[in-house]
Amino acid sequence: MKLNDPKIAPYVFLTPFAVIFSVFIAWPLFRSLLLSFTITSGPGAQVFVGTANYRFLLQDPDFWIAVRNTFTFVFFSLVIQVPLSLGLAMFLNRKGLWMRNALRFAFFSPHLMGLVFASILFTLLFAPRFGLVNEGLHAVTGGHWSMDTRWLSDARRVMPALVMVNLWLYVGYSMIYFLAALQGVDPQLYEAARVDGAGPFARFWNVTIPGIRHVLIFVVVISTIGGFQLFELPWLLLNNTPGPEKSGLTIVMYLYQNGFVSGDLGYASAIGWTLLLLVFCVSALQLKLSGSLRKESMA
Amino acid sequence: MKKKPFMKTPSGGLDREAWTTVMIWLTLVSVAMIFLAPIVYLVAASVKTMEDFHRYSFFPPPDRMTLSNFASLFSQVNFSRFLLNSLFVTCTTVTLQLLMASLGGYALACYRFRGQQGLMLMLLVSMMIPAPVMLAPLYELLFHMRLIDTHAGLIIPGLVNVLGVFLFRQAMLNIPADLVHAGRVDGAGEFGIYWHVALPVVRPTIGAFTLIAFMGTWNSFLWPQVVLQSNELFTLPIALNQLVGLYNDDYGALMAGTLLAVLPVVLLFFLLQKEFISGLTEGAVKG
Numbered sequence: 001m002k003l004n005d006p007k008i009a010p011y012v013f014l015t016p017f018a019v020i021f022s023v024f025i026a027w028p029l030f031r032s033l034l035l036s037f038t039i040t041s042g043p044g045a046q047v048f049v050g051t052a053n054y055r056f057l058l059q060d061p062d063f064w065i066a067v068r069n070t071f072t073f074v075f076f077s078l079v080i081q082v083p084l085s086l087g088l089a090m091f092l093n094r095k096g097l098w099m100r101n102a103l104r105f106a107f108f109s110p111h112l113m114g115l116v117f118a119s120i121l122f123t124l125l126f127a128p129r130f131g132l133v134n135e136g137l138h139a140v141t142g143g144h145w146s147m148d149t150r151w152l153s154d155a156r157r158v159m160p161a162l163v164m165v166n167l168w169l170y171v172g173y174s175m176i177y178f179l180a181a182l183q184g185v186d187p188q189l190y191e192a193a194r195v196d197g198a199g200p201f202a203r204f205w206n207v208t209i210p211g212i213r214h215v216l217i218f219v220v221v222i223s224t225i226g227g228f229q230l231f232e233l234p235w236l237l238l239n240n241t242p243g244p245e246k247s248g249l250t251i252v253m254y255l256y257q258n259g260f261v262s263g264d265l266g267y268a269s270a271i272g273w274t275l276l277l278l279v280f281c282v283s284a285l286q287l288k289l290s291g292s293l294r295k296e297s298m299a
Numbered sequence: 300m301k302k303k304p305f306m307k308t309p310s311g312g313l314d315r316e317a318w319t320t321v322m323i324w325l326t327l328v329s330v331a332m333i334f335l336a337p338i339v340y341l342v343a344a345s346v347k348t349m350e351d352f353h354r355y356s357f358f359p360p361p362d363r364m365t366l367s368n369f370a371s372l373f374s375q376v377n378f379s380r381f382l383l384n385s386l387f388v389t390c391t392t393v394t395l396q397l398l399m400a401s402l403g404g405y406a407l408a409c410y411r412f413r414g415q416q417g418l419m420l421m422l423l424v425s426m427m428i429p430a431p432v433m434l435a436p437l438y439e440l441l442f443h444m445r446l447i448d449t450h451a452g453l454i455i456p457g458l459v460n461v462l463g464v465f466l467f468r469q470a471m472l473n474i475p476a477d478l479v480h481a482g483r484v485d486g487a488g489e490f491g492i493y494w495h496v497a498l499p500v501v502r503p504t505i506g507a508f509t510l511i512a513f514m515g516t517w518n519s520f521l522w523p524q525v526v527l528q529s530n531e532l533f534t535l536p537i538a539l540n541q542l543v544g545l546y547n548d549d550y551g552a553l554m555a556g557t558l559l560a561v562l563p564v565v566l567l568f569f570l571l572q573k574e575f576i577s578g579l580t581e582g583a584v585k586g
Contacts, residue, residue, distance in 0.1 A: 005489075006410065006483070006489060007412070009490075010410035011412065012489075013402040013403065013490075016398075016399050016402065017464065020399070020455070020456075021425075021461075024433075024437065024455065025425060025433065025459055027440070028433035028440060029432065029436075031436035031439070032432055032436045088330065091326065091327055094323055096320060097323070097327075098324055099324075103331050107330070107334055109338060110337070110338070112514075112565055112568055113564075114518035115518055115520075116518050116520045116540070117557050117561050120539055120540070120543060120553070121337060121340075121341050121554070123543065124344070124550055124553075124554070130352075132336065132340050135356060136336070171334075176576060180576075225427060225429065228429060229429045229431060231520075231521055232521065236520075236543075252429075256434070256521065256524075259434060259435045259438070260434075260438070260525055265435035265438065265439060266435075268434065269436065272429075272435065275429055275431065275432060276428060279427065279428075279429055280427065283427055
């Protein structure tokens, strides 16, 4: 066997990747399914319990709080992030716009901070009395917004705070994708639509949306998958706690607490597999819905 | 703020189209200022003394600025250690990810082999799997491998980057088959063709992937939090999370630390900016 044979070479090239993939992704994935049918106290000590973890999970009120919080977060993040970033991209894509590159960088720059460091910064920005968020709202509302407004210690404002930081981090990021997609839409299509008497809204719906459809789906799906894994943002903002009345408890945070604070790797794996199923269902639903979007806009 | 944007209008004056552009520009600038405010705040907070912290929202007058926050980071906590840990873990991970992802991408783009389609499908599906699912069994695995509380335990499980394989495959699909064939005729080995022909062609992708991989590892929190126990091994995200509790009121030092922690990513971004934007969006827009 010659390693230099073009028939053998691809297997050789893929070997390092395949080894690490098998040992540190495929095997743990399979193993976590097995673990999810056991109760463990730390690595090594396991008792097979059948589906008890899953049955317990479905009756665990904290798990449902985590599911509700995670869904709320994903929903509001998407519903605001996608239109906002698409809107900014369309504005930035306008002909003859001054300082386009500087503006683009300004919107993108929060992404460079990263989730962890941005969370640490925002613990200060959300502080009552002196926080920049309150200061800004106080100024914009002409003094109606109270400087004493509590964000991270008030259960009602924890979720809005999480969504805000998430928007700050990711609007510019998805905007980059939309901007690239918009630049790929053939300008002649807009001209043709204009000649046909299509107004701005009709042009947006019949030319822009079909033209950027792939990127739109891509952004929605990766934002959803990322959103379901929400952990660092609330964990750091809320000082390594689930927050007041568990208002910042997420599925991954619950997994972490059960697996690595309480030490039950089995229950943590059951939470993990439930998360996996949720993510697959929601992504499949989104892809199905996007299929019908194409039919509508083509008609 | 009152500055009029530069406009190319055929008539010379500002027509309705041009006024729309002005309004759009003003909207964009206002939104941009909201996006930049936290970053300006971060920079300002890191040069304020403790007593000035609440006195000025942003920057104090120049004569009141101080670098003492940075100094205290290095004298009071072992900040340089955390910085070096982060740099070591990230650079090692990124280099190895780069090698494996580009080799894998090359194999998938420039060869036809049995099992290729199945492999591609498996990789695509694996990208949708949330990483925390593997958290518990990975911990168990590393425990048995005696890699808990080591940097190797941080690096090795993080070496696989499936997105990277796809980025490189996408870019290397554009390499003409003739070029690869010519290499073979010239007697170059398969690895030689990858190294001397394929890699130079996909330089923008290398730049883009380096930045993406760097940011991913640099900001990684959950896995290091699970693996690391000893203070002297901590990476910056883990260390700064501890400082939040430690520096109860010393916000200046905390912000100085956060600023320093972000700086390497920013520097790398400016180095690789051009490659990054094109490489990042290439796959998504074409796919």
